[in-house]
Amino acid sequence: MRVMIVSAISREASSCYILARNIFELCRERGVEVDFATPANVGVPPNDGLVPDDLPAALLWQQRVAATHAHIWVSPEYHSGMTGAMKNLFDYLAKEPMAGDVIGLVALAGGAMAALNTLNGMSVVARSLGAWVAPELCALNSNDVKNGLDDRTQARVAGLVDSVLDMGRRLNAPPPSADVVF
């Protein structure tokens, strides 16, 4: 099974990127193939309607998504939603390219309020792309990530990873053969 971690922020010192790498390592430790996507390494310009359909960076990005079975998106809250740079990545995908895939959602907020609006917005986009959203939404404070997650919070993040991988395996399992007797 192949998993893609998407960090909404490309800057390595950002809490979003740090958390996304943490999740990347958790996936690797669990023995799955992991792709790590950022707006910078996808490299598509803003989709303002003027970009050609056969833009090479967009075609490569679409192939990366098509090769993926489970996804985990990590974004800071920017004015109560995911960042524009992250949404722009999804604006290069055709309708429902993630049908049958599972998506885990993680959002970071700067304020005391956890990033619930952002998680809800990400969930709407994930469903619009055809994916199943894992029920364990994860909202964290960006300073907590920078200071190092405590054991309880790290266990929550690991729980989300386990849930996404488990559901990804189930959704992508081959159908039972016809001679299986129940």
Ligand SMILES: Cc1cc2nc3c(=O)[nH]c(=O)nc-3n(C[C@H](O)[C@H](O)[C@H](O)COP(=O)(O)O)c2cc1C
């Ligand atoms: C343009 C912009 C909008 C933001 N909007 C919000 C917001 O609506 N709510 C919030 O809690 N934090 C908001 N923040 C703070 C971010 O969610 C995040 O905590 C901060 O950018 C983390 O910085 P870092 O990337 O250096 O870790 C905003 C930050 C920026 C740059």
